[in-house]
Amino acid sequence: MAVERRMMRVLKGETVYPPPIWMMRQAGRYLPEYREVRKEAGSFLDLCYNPDLAVEVTLQPIRRFGFDASILFSDILVVPHALGRDLRFEEGQGPLMTPIDETGIEELRTDAFHERLAPVYETVRRLRHELPAETTLLGFCGAPWTVATYMIAGKGTPEKAPARLFAYEHPQAFAKLLDVLADVSAEYLIRQIDNGADAVQIFDSWSGVLDEASFRTICEAPVARMVKKIRQAHPETPIIGFPKGAGSLYDGYKASTGVQALGLDWAVPLSQARRLQAQGTVQGNLDPMRLVAGGEALSDGVAAILDALSDGPFVFNLGHGITPETPIEHVEAMIAQVRGR
Numbered sequence: 001m002a003v004e005r006r007m008m009r010v011l012k013g014e015t016v017y018p019p020p021i022w023m024m025r026q027a028g029r030y031l032p033e034y035r036e037v038r039k040e041a042g043s044f045l046d047l048c049y050n051p052d053l054a055v056e057v058t059l060q061p062i063r064r065f066g067f068d069a070s071i072l073f074s075d076i077l078v079v080p081h082a083l084g085r086d087l088r089f090e091e092g093q094g095p096l097m098t099p100i101d102e103t104g105i106e107e108l109r110t111d112a113f114h115e116r117l118a119p120v121y122e123t124v125r126r127l128r129h130e131l132p133a134e135t136t137l138l139g140f141c142g143a144p145w146t147v148a149t150y151m152i153a154g155k156g157t158p159e160k161a162p163a164r165l166f167a168y169e170h171p172q173a174f175a176k177l178l179d180v181l182a183d184v185s186a187e188y189l190i191r192q193i194d195n196g197a198d199a200v201q202i203f204d205s206w207s208g209v210l211d212e213a214s215f216r217t218i219c220e221a222p223v224a225r226m227v228k229k230i231r232q233a234h235p236e237t238p239i240i241g242f243p244k245g246a247g248s249l250y251d252g253y254k255a256s257t258g259v260q261a262l263g264l265d266w267a268v269p270l271s272q273a274r275r276l277q278a279q280g281t282v283q284g285n286l287d288p289m290r291l292v293a294g295g296e297a298l299s300d301g302v303a304a305i306l307d308a309l310s311d312g313p314f315v316f317n318l319g320h321g322i323t324p325e326t327p328i329e330h331v332e333a334m335i336a337q338v339r340g341r
Contacts, residue, residue: 003133003134004134005068005134005135005136005198006020006068006134006136007020007022007068007069007136007198007199007315008136008198008199008238010281010313010314010315011136011199011238011240011260011261011281011313011315012238012260012281013260013280013281013313014313015310015311015312015313015314016313017310018310018338018339018340019306019309019310019314019315019316019338020068020069020136020315020316021067021068021315021316021317021335021338021339022067022068022069022070022071022138022315022317023061023067023317023318023321023322023331024071024263024317024318024320024321024322025321025322026061026065026067026070026071026322027057027058027060027061027071027073028321028322028324029324030322030323030324030325030326030327030328030331031060031061031064031328033057033060033064034057034060037053037056037057037060038057040053041053043088043089044075044089045075045078045081045087045088045089047073048073048074048075048078048119048120049078049119049120050119051119051122051123051126054072054073054074054119054120054123055123055126055127055130057073058070058071058072058073058123058127059127059130059131062131062132062135064328065331065332065335066335067135067335068134068135068136068315069135069136069137069138069315070127070131070135070136070137070138071137071138071139071140071201072120072123072124072127072137072138072139072140072192072197073123074120074123074140075095076140076141076142076146076147076203076205077095077097077142077147077150078117078120079141079142079147079181079184079185079188080097080147080150080151080181081116082112082113082114082116082117082184082188083108083109083110083113083180083184084108084109084112085097085098085100085104085108085151086098093155094155094156095150095155095156096154096155097150097151097154097155098154099151099152099153099154099162100151100152100154100177102170102173105173105176105177105180106173106176108177108180110180110184113184113187113188114187114191117188117191120192121191121192121194121195122195124137124139124192124195124196124197125195125196127196128195128196128197129196136198136199137196137197137198137199138197138198138199138200138201138240139189139192139193139197139199139200139201140189140192140200140201140202140203141185141188141189141200141202141203142185142202142203142204142205143185143202143203143204143205143207143219143222143223143226143243144177144178144181144182144185144218144222144223144226145163145178145204145206145207145210145218145219145222146203146204146205146206146207147181147185148163148174148177148178148181149162149163149206151177152166159209160206160209164209164210164214167214167218174218178218178221178222179222179225181222182222182223182225182226182229183225183229185202185226186225186226186227186229186230187229189202189226189230190229190230190233190234193230193233193234193237197237198237198238199237199238199239199240200230200237200238200239200240201239201240201241201242201263202223202226202239202240202241202242202259203242203244204219204223204241204242204243204244204246205242205244205320206244206245207219207243207244207245207246207249208243208244208245208246208247208265209245212249215246215249216256219243219246220252220253220256220257221256223241223257223259224256224257224258227239227257227258227259228258231258238260238261238281239258239259239260239261240259240260240261240262240263240283241253241254241257241259241261241262241263242262242263242265242283244263244265244320245265245267246265247267247268248272250262250264250268250272250276251272251275251276254276254279254280255279260280260281261280261281261282261283261313261315262276262279262280262281262282262283263282263283263284263285263317264276264282264283264284264285264319265284265285265319265320266284266285266286266287266288266318266319266320267319268284268285268319270304270305270308270309271308273285273308273309274308274309274312277309277312277313277314278312280313281313281314281315282309282312282313282314282315283314283315283316283317284305284315284316284317284318284319285305285317285318285319286301286302286305286316286317286318286319286334287301287318287319288318288319288320288321288322288323288326289323290302291318291322291323291326291330291331291334292323292325292326292327292330293330294327294329294330294333298330298333298334298337299333299337302316302334302337302338303337306337306338316338
């Protein structure tokens with residue numbers, strides 16, 4: 001008898017109540033057990049590439065909370081790292097790399113891409129074996145635009161001005177970079193599915209800084225290219241798109257890209273979320289600060305989302321990642337409210 005994965009039913013368009021629940025960044029610094037493993041790992045990148053430790057931190061929130069889905073522990077910037085770009089994570093500064101220019105784009109190497117990412121594929125393979133059978137395993141990657149913003153600036157920047165300027169001043173080189181990232185990122189997700197991922201999510205964390213024309217060409221179009229390639233290899237695997245900050249441009253994103261489900265950030269009005277749900281599955285969208293605050297701020301936020309979206313295909317989640325200062329008891333209260341306990 002096949003084991004029911006509630007999350008997969010919803011991703012394929014069913015309405016399930018109570019809705020399945022997981023959290024972005026659910027394996028992270030708000031958990032004391034994660035902080036212990038992080039010390040053991042050395043660098044953050046070492047943790048991403050160590051299957052023993054990456055499996056352990058991915059499993060920690062499942063053991064503690066019993067979420068309906070588990071998401072691979074990794075980072076969106078392993079993709080440029082696997083293309084031969086340098087990458088390091090500095091405490092208090094985040095990711096740092098040498099900024100790429102037109103010459104660097106031409107010199108990107110894909111020949112050893114999958115070899116460099118072999119530890120990630122091993123982590124996925126072991127997770128599918130070690131997770132409870134009813135738990136959906138999500139793979140993920142960053143969208144080409146979001147990954148490109150870090151490659152061009154060499155770090156995180158306000159409003160991604162260096163990448164936006166580069167796209168305007170060097171449109172051919174920028175288009176080449178997006179094409180390379182779209183193709184290798186699609187292959188990366190295909191390999192994750194090959195190794196046991198049930199569904200995948202594409203994070204476009206910085207789509208909200210783009211004007212409408214740029215959103216269409218450098219946010220939606222590369223993701224559509226990825227979706228087409230993934231579908232050729234795995235036509236039945238659900239793909240979740242998360243264009244954070246897209247605002248009114250969320251309305252056409254599903255049709256333009258071909259994703260099955262939409263992750264919604266916390267600024268998306270619930271009236272808009274209901275309209276988007278008429279197109280298919282939506283996921284989200286509690287403000288992570290409500291989870292930090294707890295009390296009425298949390299319970300009111302959860303109740304409003306459940307009232308608005310529980311009558312259709314819906315996955316309860318945050319509108320972005322959980323923050324390190326979040327009290328564990330608030331996570332427990334949120335889960336209990338969602339599940340009606």
